[in-house]
Amino acid sequence: MTKTFVLTVIVLALSYAAPVVAQSPPYDVVPEVKPPYYRVRYEASTVEGKLDIAVKYTVWIPENVKTLRGVIVHQHGCGEGSCKSGQTGAYDLHWQALAAKHNCALLSPSYEQPQDADCQRWCDPRKGSDAAFQQSLVDLGKMSGHPELSTVPWALWGHSGGATWAGIMTILHPNRVAAAWLRSGAPLVEPRPDRPSAKIVEIPEESLEVPIMMNLGTKEGVTVKEGRFTGVWPIVLQFFRPLRENGCLIGISVDPLTSHECGNQRYLAIPWFDECLQRRLPNASGEPLRPMPKQTAWLAEVEQNDAVPMEKFTGDKLKAIWLPSERIAKAWMQYVKNTQVADTTPPPAPTNIRVESGVLKWDAKADLESGIHRFIILRQGQQIATLPSDPKNRFGRPLFQGLQYSDTPLQPLAKMQYSVDLSKSLDAKDYQVVTENTAGLKSN
DSSP: OOOEEEEEOBOOOOOOOOOOOOOBTBTTOOOOOOTTEEEEEEOOOOSTTSOOSOEEEEEEOOTTOSSOOEEEEEEOOSSHHHHHHGGGGGGOHHHHHHHHHTTEEEEEEEEOOOTTSOTHHHHSGGGTHHHHHHHHHHHHHHHHTOGGGGTSOEEEEEETHHHHHHHHHHHHOTTTEEEEEEESOOOBOSOOTTOTTOOEEEEEGGGGGSOEEEEEETTTTTSOOSSTTTTHHHHHHHHHHHHHHTTOOEEEEEESSOSSSOTTTHHHHHHHHHHHHHHHSOSSTTSOOOOOOSTTOEEEOTTOSOEEEGGGOOSOGGGSEEESOHHHHHHHHHHHHHSOOOOOSOOOOOEEEEEETTEEEEEOOOBTTTBOOEEEEEETTEEEEEESSSOOOTTSSOOTTOOOTTSOOOSSOOOSEEEOOTTSOOOGGGEEEEEEOTTSOBOO
């Protein structure tokens, strides 16, 4: 018989009273969708228990993949700005590199939440977003020619209210979730006298086998105790402690630089998912998720910056931060110190360099560890430009695609092209394009 333990799960989100209204701006301006991208949109439902906010789901399918092994879900947070940012999540080259490595799709929802609406209407999956999400997998699977999309495992990344959504989805569907990363949010699991109607969720024993990482900024209550988001740290601890005490494979990573913005979290999140997906995804389609190896784990004390192999840890193991391997433990120790996760491998070189109507164009894939900072353009061996010319990012490391508050590319999407001087050579053989990643390493 499956064992369970009971936690009260309440969605932590700002609540407002607002009518259900049809959306146009700002949700009507979206990136172009054509293969390998596919999109489906559902109108708000008026049926009790179904999603009462319109939503778009955009998915990217890696080239030449015959059978998908999973889907990585990049879920935005609450508020109109964050919801709008979800429109570009599937176009993120860095997250695509992770998905492609594991033959996974990359899916990004965009809930068309009015600015003053209660985001519990979507970030509690039991209010219709679970069903809408799963329906999107069916419909997008048919559109893309990958019907297995509706049955493959999920890797869930969520920010703020999206972290609440990802956490509850992990509880509801533990046998579908390969791993879950919760940035700046979590389901609230302690009883709340002020919310007597809160639903009780039985946590199945299977949930304890899902690797989970709780990630937040230090200004969200860790070192800064006053301000809008300082309640996040207590919520993280309330979620972490009972799960860890019951043996859950759960960790905490504190960003030392940020508040609620996502910052440089992707430089730990992507390697962490990479490790979990290598270990967890089934060897063959239709098989169950594989168990995460226990013998490779490293542990760390909460609010400490050092991790050690599990067998050398002298504290209470069921109160410690769980890390899946030495590789991730070393990256974690760098991240919690200054977010400068190291990288020693150069990025892939651009391909298909060509000149079309006076425009130099190329294709490029992101470096798995460090993404793309910029492209360096050379003509006959001499540097003539960089793209972008002066990359900036107030939320973290500068990226070619830019970075929004909720960890997605800017609109309009950056293009891999540069207008060349018509008085110079238009022969593509005279040009070279070099990728530079965010660690400063250049392609060969």
